[in-house]
Amino acid sequence: MITVSNLSKKYNADPVLQIETLDIPKGQSFGLVGNNGAGKTTFFSLLLDLIQPTTGHIKSKDIQVDNSEDWKPFTSAYIDESFLIGYLTPEEYFYFIGELRGQNKADVDALLQGFSDFFHGEILNQKKYLRDLSKGNQKKVGIVAALIGSPEIIILDEPFANLDPTTQIRLKQIIKNLAEQQGVTVLVSSHDLMHVTEVCERIVVLEKGQIVKDIVTSAATLKELEVHFAGTEAFQAEHL
Amino acid sequence: MLKYFISLEWKSFIRSASFKTNLFFKIMMVIGALWITGSFLLLGFGAYFMIEEGLKMEPFEVVNQALIYYMVFDLAFRYFLQKMPVMNIKPLMYLPIKRDAIVNFAVGKTMISFFNLLHAFLFVPFSIVLIIEGFPAMQVITWYLAILGLVFCNNFINIFINNKDIVFYTVVGMVIIMMGLQYLEVFDITNFTAPLFKAFYAIPYLALIPLILAFVFYKMAFTYFKKNLYLDAGLSSKHDVAKTENYSWLDRFGSLSTFLKNDIKLLRRNKRSKMTLFMSVIFIFYGLLFFTNAVEAYDGPFWRIFAGIFVSGGFLFTFGQFVPSWDSAYYPLMMSQNIRYKEYLESKWYLMVFATIISTVVSAFYLYWGWQAYAAVVVGAAYNIGVNSHLVLLGGAYIKTPIDLTTSKKAFGDKQAFNAKTMLLTIPKLLLPMAIYAAGHFTLGEVFGFALVAVFGLAGLLFKNRVFKLIEKIYKSEKYKTLAAYKQNN
Numbered sequence: 001m002i003t004v005s006n007l008s009k010k011y012n013a014d015p016v017l018q019i020e021t022l023d024i025p026k027g028q029s030f031g032l033v034g035n036n037g038a039g040k041t042t043f044f045s046l047l048l049d050l051i052q053p054t055t056g057h058i059k060s061k062d063i064q065v066d067n068s069e070d071w072k073p074f075t076s077a078y079i080d081e082s083f084l085i086g087y088l089t090p091e092e093y094f095y096f097i098g099e100l101r102g103q104n105k106a107d108v109d110a111l112l113q114g115f116s117d118f119f120h121g122e123i124l125n126q127k128k129y130l131r132d133l134s135k136g137n138q139k140k141v142g143i144v145a146a147l148i149g150s151p152e153i154i155i156l157d158e159p160f161a162n163l164d165p166t167t168q169i170r171l172k173q174i175i176k177n178l179a180e181q182q183g184v185t186v187l188v189s190s191h192d193l194m195h196v197t198e199v200c201e202r203i204v205v206l207e208k209g210q211i212v213k214d215i216v217t218s219a220a221t222l223k224e225l226e227v228h229f230a231g232t233e234a235f236q237a238e239h240l
Numbered sequence: 241m242l243k244y245f246i247s248l249e250w251k252s253f254i255r256s257a258s259f260k261t262n263l264f265f266k267i268m269m270v271i272g273a274l275w276i277t278g279s280f281l282l283l284g285f286g287a288y289f290m291i292e293e294g295l296k297m298e299p300f301e302v303v304n305q306a307l308i309y310y311m312v313f314d315l316a317f318r319y320f321l322q323k324m325p326v327m328n329i330k331p332l333m334y335l336p337i338k339r340d341a342i343v344n345f346a347v348g349k350t351m352i353s354f355f356n357l358l359h360a361f362l363f364v365p366f367s368i369v370l371i372i373e374g375f376p377a378m379q380v381i382t383w384y385l386a387i388l389g390l391v392f393c394n395n396f397i398n399i400f401i402n403n404k405d406i407v408f409y410t411v412v413g414m415v416i417i418m419m420g421l422q423y424l425e426v427f428d429i430t431n432f433t434a435p436l437f438k439a440f441y442a443i444p445y446l447a448l449i450p451l452i453l454a455f456v457f458y459k460m461a462f463t464y465f466k467k468n469l470y471l472d473a474g475l476s477s478k479h480d481v482a483k484t485e486n487y488s489w490l491d492r493f494g495s496l497s498t499f500l501k502n503d504i505k506l507l508r509r510n511k512r513s514k515m516t517l518f519m520s521v522i523f524i525f526y527g528l529l530f531f532t533n534a535v536e537a538y539d540g541p542f543w544r545i546f547a548g549i550f551v552s553g554g555f556l557f558t559f560g561q562f563v564p565s566w567d568s569a570y571y572p573l574m575m576s577q578n579i580r581y582k583e584y585l586e587s588k589w590y591l592m593v594f595a596t597i598i599s600t601v602v603s604a605f606y607l608y609w610g611w612q613a614y615a616a617v618v619v620g621a622a623y624n625i626g627v628n629s630h631l632v633l634l635g636g637a638y639i640k641t642p643i644d645l646t647t648s649k650k651a652f653g654d655k656q657a658f659n660a661k662t663m664l665l666t667i668p669k670l671l672l673p674m675a676i677y678a679a680g681h682f683t684l685g686e687v688f689g690f691a692l693v694a695v696f697g698l699a700g701l702l703f704k705n706r707v708f709k710l711i712e713k714i715y716k717s718e719k720y721k722t723l724a725a726y727k728q729n730n
Contacts, residue, residue, distance in 0.1 A: 048576045052720045072578040082727075083573040085502070087509040087645065091484045099498040100577045125484075129509065131646070132479040 001026040001153065001185045002047070006056030009042055009209075017042045017209040019056075024187070026152070029179035031200030031217075032189040033225065038206040040189040041079065044155050047187070048077055060153065073101070077155035078142035086131030090123045090141050093130060094148065101149030108148060115144050118170050136162045143171065147178075154178065155187045160195045168195065175199050193229070197222045241337065245345045277361050284365030288373065300370065300441075301434065308433040311390060312415050314359070318398040319408050320515060322355050333469070343465045347458065350395055359391050375441075382447035386440035389450030396457035400464070480509070495580070499587035506566060507559075507591075510645035513566070516558045520595065523554025524603050527617065531609040541681050542674040544612060545693060548620025549628070549673060551603050555595035556624050560632030561639065563588045564715070568642040568726040575719060581712040585633060589704075592629050596621050612686060619694040623673045626700030630707040635665045637714040640725035673697075 004022035008015060017039040024030050032040050045051045047058055049065045057064050060071040077083065085093055098108035112124065122137050130138060139162050146154055159175075160168050176199060178184040190196045196203055197217055205213035205228060213228065215221055291299040332342050350356075367384045371377045401407045421427040440447045487504065490497040507513045530547035550557075559566075563585075567574055574584075600621040606613040673693050680689030715722075 048572075050572050050575060050720075050723055069578070072576065075576070077576055079572065082570055083576075085570045085573070087505060088502075089482045089484045092505065095486075096498065096502055097577070100579070127482050129480060129482045132482075 001028075001061060002187075003059045004056070005059075007046065007053055007058060008055045009039075009046060009051065010054045015209055017046070017206075019043070019209075019211055022204070022211065024185060026185055027179055027183040028202055029175060029186045029200045030188070031196035031203040032187065032206060033191070033193060033196055033203060034189075034206035035229070037208075039209040040206060041157055042209075043206070044077070044079060044157050044187070044189065047155060048075070048079070071153075074152040075155070076101075076146040076149070076151040076153070077157075078139075078146045078159070079155070079157040081138060081142075083142055083145075084130045084138060087129055089129060090126070090133075093141060094145055097145045097148050101151075103149050111148060112144070118144065118167065118174065120167065136164060136167070139163060140167065147174075150182075151184070153185045153187070157189050158191065159188060160190055160192050172199050193222060193225045197225065241341055242345075249349065276358070280358060280361040281365055284362045285369055287362075287366055288369045300375070300438075303366070304437040305430040305434040307387075307437045308430060309415070309419070311394060312411065314355070314391070315394050315398060316408075316412060318355050318394060319401065322350070322353060322395075322398060329469075330471075333471075339466060339469055343462055343469060347399075347461050347465060350399065351392065353395075356391055356395055359387070363387055379441050379444055382444035383437075383441040386437075386447035386450045389447070389452075389454045392454035393450060393457055396454070396461050399461050493590075496583050496587055496590070499584050500590065503566075503587050503591055506645070512643060512645045513559075517555070519558050520554035520599065523550055523558075524599055526554070527551040527603065527606060527613070531606060531613040541686065541689075542678040544616035545620060545623075545674050545677040546670060548616035548618070549624060549670060550620075551606070551617045552596050552600045552621035553624040553628060554599060556592045556629060556632060559595070560588070560592050560629065561636050562641075562643060563633055563636040564722075565636065565639060565641055565643045565726075566645075569645060571723060571726045575723060581715060582708055585708050585711060588633065589629055592632075593625050596624050596629075615690050619677075619690045619697065620673070622694040623697035623700075626697035627673075628669050630700065630704065631665050631669050633711055634707060634714075637711050637718070640718075640722050642726040642728065 002022075002024040004019050006021075007017065007019045009017040016037075032043065034040050042051070046053055047060070047065065049069075049071075052066060057066060059065070060075065063071045065071050085096065088096065094108050094112060095105055098104070103111075112119075116124075119140060123133075123140060126133075130141060133141070139159070143156060143159055146156065156175075159171060163171060172195065175186055175188065179186050179201070188196065188200060201217055203213070203215045203217055203221060203225070204211055205215075205225070213225075215224065287303065288299045291297055291302050295302065329342055329346050363384055367380050370380045418427075418429045422429065440450075485505070487497075487501045490500050490504075493500055507517060527547040527550070530543055564571070564574075600617055603617050604614065606617055673696070676696055677689040677693050680686075680692040
């Protein structure tokens with residue numbers, strides 16, 4: 001589905017991302033973890049053609065993303081608040097995204113129906129513009145909007161941050177469903193090791209822009225990641 | 241304590257986003273600031289003689305008459321441009337600083353703002369001239385102090401009416417009615433206010449009243465802020481009550497309606513864009529300067545076209561030049577969606593065309609000054625729709641200033657709006673139609689001149705698709721630069 005080759009991004013000769021090869025097959029739930037500045041958001045931005053690669057390229061379904069725009073109809077994302085239109089109500093925003101993705105009002109309404117649990121009565125019919133919603137509620141709107149129009153690739157940057165525990169659990173269910181039952185390729189980044197290991201079939205660890213680990217998730221993965229990020233021998237000795 | 245406050249202020253000033261530009265713009269800004277102070281100084285020194293020589297009237301009388309309008313306009317400018325002091329004090333609340341100190345700092349800060357200093361450049365020289373011309377010094381000084389007091393009153397009134405749109409628009413509406421009544425010589429409010437202002441001169445003790453009033457307002461502002469210095473009171477941002485609107489009547493525009501609906505919501509729900517709408521209404525009256533012969537320099541026949549273009553195109557210019565910056569806050573969203581550029585542009589284009597037509601209809605009152613005046617507006621509109629609508633969109637494609645929709649500041653243009661490319665585009669926007677008109681006017685007469693401009697304008701419509709293709713190309717080639725520039729928020 002997604003093929004990365006020879007990709008690098010440099011700012012003033014400072015390398016922020018350097019990925020030789022990476023293949024993400026269709027229907028995989030893919031997790032990206034790494035400390036601040038590891039290059040997670042940079043990678044997602046490159047995938048969405050929001051920044052230009054210094055070298056190499058990303059192909060999405062054989063379409064090179066920085067050459068053609070044909071990947072847009074089957075790709076959706078929620079990176080940050082710059083994906084929200086602050087002066088719209090949540091409903092208006094969903095309909096707007098729906099229209100851009102060829103869905104009419106009824107389609108969108110039907111989809112939203114399935115998320116009333118997720119919204120917890122705090123999103124729809126609240127007489128508030130998106131700019132006046134809390135950070136967590138904004139995130140809920142952004143994530144659900146990314147599901148409109150049955151995209152084949154969904155990219156979510158830090159989807160669990162700012163969400164309350166109930167919503168986190170529901171979101172995990174939603175993401176699992178997407179990959180397992182609908183064959184959607186889901187790319188998720190997170191700082192929360194527990195969440196990613198629960199949700200993702202495969203986890204890639206970025207460190208200073210490089211892939212340092214590429215793990216198929218198993219029962220031992222969480223431990224492995226914790227050890228990796230704790231970083232010291234002493235810690236390992238203590239815990240083993 | 242004060243030392244820290246001052247150093248904080250200084251840093252926030254020199255590190256503000258508007259200073260982070262290149263040297264050229266810094267120099268331009270300094271020149272601009274000097275120019276404004278300079279012209280105020282010149283006006284202050286020169287006003288006396290200009291009124292005496294030019295209008296053959298008693299300068300002091302005239303100034304006192306005009307003062308009421310001056311004060312109201314000052315308030316209007318403050319309302320739109322002066323920043324409220326509450327913004328930067330949130331981080332101070334968590335620190336061990338007395339609340340009184342914070343509030344005094346915040347309120348006091350407004351007093352030394354540019355909006356108060358500017359008046360001194362006008363009134364100090366004027367007062368000096370008055371004294372030189374033989375007015376008794378003591379009385380002139382009390383008169384000046386009274387004005388100073390009133391300026392500060394305005395300063396505090398602005399704090400109280402901040403964000404209360406209804407109050408503001410009522411005041412502005414009243415003023416326009418008053419000016420109209422005065423122009424038509426029905427009722428002259430200055431007959432009542434001029435003696436009031438003159439009293440500060442005639443009876444020096446009266447000057448104490450505005451000064452005391454300003455002091456009382458200060459105390460009121462102080463208590464008001466102190467009482468509201470809580471995150472959920474005065475410091476909370478106001479939330480508008482939102483209503484989901486479908487605008488289904490726009491569906492007749494087909495796929496275009498997606499963007500059209502959004503753009504109309506953008507215009508109606510944001511402070512900055514509302515300001516643009518307000519400015520476009522002001523532009524409708526801009527022609528009065530030309531057609532009433534109020535300004536001698538504008539008497540040449542081709543100036544009519546200049547006026548006509550601005551009267552009908554106020555919205556077109558103020559809105560159009562910032563496409564696509566209006567969508568800067570969510571540009572990454574737009575760029576990762578399957579946006580059809582043509583429809584995106586067309587929506588903005590239709591908005592500009594509608595606004596131009598509405599402005600043209602509204603300005604039918606120019607017929608009062610002869611058919612030529614209105615003809616200039618109508619052909620100006622034709623030129624705006626046919627040619628300028630494309631040119632502003634083209635210019636906008638090169639402007640990469642992010643727009644903060646939630647504040648009305650900077651609506652008067654941005655330094656980056658004046659780059660070389662957009663400057664170059666003003667030639668076909670304004671000078672070309674004037675030249676075309678002049679060519680017609682001086683050969684076969686004014687009717688031919690008007691017709692020529694209109695024909696040129698309508699011919700521009702033929703190029704619409706070509707221009708849109710060109711703009712789309714620019715959007716695509718500048719995409720990454722634009723995204724990066726919009727990310728740098730203030």
